[in-house]
Amino acid sequence: ALPHYLYGEVVCCALESGLHVLKEKPFAKTLADAKRMLDAATASGKKLMVAGQNKFAAAFIKGKEIVDSKILGDIFLTRGAIIYRWGGAIGGAWGWRGKEELSGGVAIIDAGWHILDLIHWYRGKPSVVYASVGTMKGAPNTDYDVDDKAVINLEYPDGGIGSIVSCYITLPGETRATLHGVNGSLDVSGGNLTFILNGETQEVTLPEQRFDPMTAQMRHFAEIIQSDIESPANVQRAYEVMEIVDAAYRSARSKTRVEI
Structure with a gap:
């Protein structure tokens, strides 16, 4: 993987050379680099997509359909979690990821990107972090100077709140999004989905998963190159996720609420 601090230079060069770009998450090491890449994509007319495979997994896709249907009613509480054990950290093989000046961090910007991206897809952009x-x-x-865990609290313009936990050095693992609305709740974890409406658990059929999420993501990139279909991986949305990341780090440093 390319160290995060190099993303801006390499991606802009590729776009300006006439190439479409599918890049690994996170969008960038800094918000300024993300803006630079966003502007380069716009100017070049080429496609820029930031990876995030959870949006191509059947249970999370069905969860998005339920959220978009508005059947949950006003969503007053959102919870997200990504927890896993990365052997590189435990064994001390951090490489560039363990150096903040090269990676920008890990728990929020890198490991946390997965769940921040997913929660943003479901819930939109918060106003306060x-x-x-x-x-x-x-x-x-082991020797590192990056965040190894994080708790991120979110406030939304509609008055709802959210909380996200990210940690990549422990078990048991979890990737979960839970939304509580005035009419019901949605819980998606891995390949499982629970949908509760008016106190009753609903039967849900997941869409067919013809390809694993990573393969589906690659195929989607080919599709958006060939057409202008609406994409869950649209780069403007990825920029908004980067705004949340930036606000989270500023908040952690200042120990204050940060408005976006």
Whole structure:
């Protein structure tokens, strides 16, 4: 993988050379680099897509359909979590990811991108972010200066709130999005979906998963090159996720709420 600090230069060069670009998450190391790439994509007329395979998994796709149907009613509480154990961190093989000046961080910008991207897809852009990364190291016997865990609280323009937990140095693992509306709740975790409406669990049929999420994502990139179909991976939405990332780090440093 390319170190995050190089994304802006490499991606802009590719776009300006007439290439379409599918890039790994996160969008960029900094919000300024993300804006630079967004502008380069617009100026070149080429497609720029930021990876995020959860949006191509059957259970999360069905979850998006339920959210968009508005059947949950006003969503007053949103919860997200991504937790896993990365052997590189535990074994001390951090490489460039363990250096903030090269990666920009991990728990929020890298590991956290997966769940921030998914929650943004479901819920949209928050107006306020408050984040904490703590000071205790979860892998104390290895050398790194990046965030290894984070709790990110979100406030939305409609009055709803949300909370996200990200950690990549522990088990059991979890990738989960849960939304609570005035009419019902939705919980999506891995390949499982629970939909509760008016206190009753509903039977849900997931869409056919013809391809694994990674393959589906690659095929989608080919499709958006060939047509102007609406994309869950649209680059403007990815920029908004980057705004949340930027606000979260500013909040963690200042220990204050940050408005977006």
